Amino acid sequence: MSAPGARAVAAIIPCKDEADRIAATVRAVLALDGVDTVVVVDDGSSDDTAGVAHAAGADVIVHARNAGKAAALETGVRHLRELEAAAARAGTGTGPGAGASALAPRHLLFVDGDLEDSATNLHVLVPPVLEGRADMTVATLPAQKVAGGGRGFVVRLAREGIEDLTGWTAVQPLSGMRCLTAEAFEAASPLAPGWGVEVGLTVDVLGAGLRVEEVPCELQHRVSGKDWRGQVHRAAQYRDVWRALTRRRLRRALSDRAPGVAHRI
Numbered sequence: 001m002s003a004p005g006a007r008a009v010a011a012i013i014p015c016k017d018e019a020d021r022i023a024a025t026v027r028a029v030l031a032l033d034g035v036d037t038v039v040v041v042d043d044g045s046s047d048d049t050a051g052v053a054h055a056a057g058a059d060v061i062v063h064a065r066n067a068g069k070a071a072a073l074e075t076g077v078r079h080l081r082e083l084e085a086a087a088a089r090a091g092t093g094t095g096p097g098a099g100a101s102a103l104a105p106r107h108l109l110f111v112d113g114d115l116e117d118s119a120t121n122l123h124v125l126v127p128p129v130l131e132g133r134a135d136m137t138v139a140t141l142p143a144q145k146v147a148g149g150g151r152g153f154v155v156r157l158a159r160e161g162i163e164d165l166t167g168w169t170a171v172q173p174l175s176g177m178r179c180l181t182a183e184a185f186e187a188a189s190p191l192a193p194g195w196g197v198e199v200g201l202t203v204d205v206l207g208a209g210l211r212v213e214e215v216p217c218e219l220q221h222r223v224s225g226k227d228w229r230g231q232v233h234r235a236a237q238y239r240d241v242w243r244a245l246t247r248r249r250l251r252r253a254l255s256d257r258a259p260g261v262a263h264r265i
């Protein structure tokens with residue numbers, strides 16, 4: 001339990017068809033120090049992700065239709081803030097996460113649903129944010145036990161785009177495991193849609209003058225293969241990353257000439 005007045009951390013887990021893996025992931029995240037709330041957003045799964053996540057102890061929200069990872073994260077954060085507001089109105093400071101101040105919005109821990117027991121290693125992401133040394137930490141993963149089938153096109157597009165827009169070089173620009181403050185989340189809201197979310201977060205958080213730090217973390221996840229499914233997935237990632245970067249380049253180009261318009265792009 002958190003010390004009185006200390007900020008707790010809420011984990012948000014976006015999931016599409018993760019029934020085989022989500023129970024182990026939820027259990028590992030629930031056991032993390034400082035994490036007092038775990039929200040799973042079932043993003044239109046065709047399996048029993050929601051039921052399995054609920055049985056494992058998560059607070060579960062369901063999208064009736066698939067809306068993509070970024071939308072699932074936004075739904076999870078919105079739900080969390082509603083719970084916090086309800087706890088504040090009730091004056092209990094309990095709600096999800098008894099012990100944390102009802103008034104302090106929780107820090108966020110974004111977690112993919114497929115990490116299983118390795119999610120226990122996510123604890124390294126939290127201290128730099130809790131202690132005020134970083135506004136967002138990003139996990140970098142070791143070589144995976146099962147090799148993936150990527151050729152590095154999406155990763156390169158993302159890395160070079162972030163570099164161009166911010167001057168910062170990310171080792172693993174697509175990594176979705178992140179711990180961030182409420183302020184960092186707001187700086188990147190609305191999130192870049194779909195698979196553009198990570199690039200959008202990094203560019204927007206740095207652009208707001210906040211600090212981003214990559215932290216090595218012993219995680220294992222389901223890698224995308226070389227088969228057609230893997231390639232279709234990469235094509236969608238490429239499209240969404242490209243869109244997130246293009247929108248931010250446009251914003252940059254317009255910010256001097258038409259700041260009001262740039263703000264709305």
Ligand SMILES: O=c1ccn([C@@H]2O[C@H](COP(=O)(O)OP(=O)(O)O[C@H]3O[C@H](CO)[C@@H](O)[C@H](O)[C@H]3O)[C@@H](O)[C@H]2O)c(=O)[nH]1
Pocket residue numbers: 013014015016017018043066067068069072111112113114174175176177195198221222223224237
């Ligand atoms: O429509 C979708 C598709 C996926 N997911 C969930 O999003 C997470 C990440 O999806 P995954 O299929 O594991 O994507 P990968 O290609 O393996 O992911 C890498 O690349 C993504 C960015 O393109 C990042 O979001 C991930 O963190 C990173 O591990 C998982 O929990 C999914 O269940 C959704 O919520 N909605």
Ligand SMILES: O=C(O)[C@H](O)COP(=O)(O)O
Pocket residue numbers: 148149150151152153154155156224233234237
């Ligand atoms: O497999 C991966 O690492 C991602 O899908 C990105 O694909 P890439 O290797 O083409 O960048």
